[in-house]
Amino acid sequence: MQKDKYHHGDLKESLIKNGLKLFNEVGAEKFSIRKVASLCNVSHAAPYKHFKNKEELINAISEYVFNNFKDSLNEVAEKYKDDPYERIIELGKQYVWFMVENPDYLKFAFLTKNESITVIEETELESREDNAFNVFENCALDFLKSINVKKEEYNQDIIAMWSMVHGLATMLAYNTFSYEGCYLELVENILRKNLKF
Known part of the structure; x- marks a missing residue:
């Protein structure tokens, strides 16, 4: 052959x-x-x-990784669109699940050196392209508005929420700590406890 x-x-x-x-x-x-x-x-x-060439293949890999991640988050965001609180909880769980179940995606997307695609400014977050962070950011904004958080606090709260789910995803994917039970139940409990502003 x-x-x-x-x-x-x-x-x-x-x-x-x-x-x-x-x-x-x-x-x-x-x-x-x-x-x-x-x-x-x-x-x-x-x-x-x-x-x-190899650059074109690497670009295709990047597109594949980020599109699959974004589609995964979009699916949850759409399913829970009528309830901002449940949506951000389920989105956080989905974020963690996706990265834990796809550690190659996690390493490629966040643990290798790449240019920052999200710029943090004093009053707003700006993404340079349409990506998974936009999905998370929009859902987080809806949640913060629903509980009457002051606009000037949006950025720090969104970064805190993002850091929490990303940190959990990274620690679980790389076995930073061991947990005998269902890790998604653990994640949900942590999110519900900490997303009470």
């Missing part, structure tokens, strides 16, 4: 998924299309039908 006759499904998606694992293992400098091709058991030329 010829090496570039790919038979395990979609080659482009496989290149992205294997590329994600490789990127997390070796970093951007040692990352190469040749190595990803080897992981996919295809010829070194096969990936070039989908990506012209």
Whole structure:
């Protein structure tokens, strides 16, 4: 069987998924299309039908990771759109679940050096692109408005909420502490206790 006759499904998606694992293992400098091709058991030329260079593949990996994360949060945000409090609780749980169940996404998105996509200014948070943080920010804003938090306190409260769910996700994904029970119940209890402004 010829090496570039790919038979395990979609080659482009496989290149992205294997590329994600490789990127997390070796970093951007040692990352190469040749190595990803080897992981996919295809010829070194096969990936070039989908990506012209390694930068294009890395961009595709980034898009894949952030879009899947954003879609995951959007699904919950839509489901609980009529209740700002329950929505922010469920969104926080979903954030943690997604990162714990997809540690490769967590490492790529937040634990490797990248340019900041959210700018914190005195009176507002500004994201440079439409991303998962926007989903979280919008839901957090709705929650804060629903409990009559002063506008000048929005930024710090949103950062605090984001830090809480992100910290929980990171600690659980990397086993910073061990917990015998259901980690999502633990997360929910922590969020409910701390989101009483």
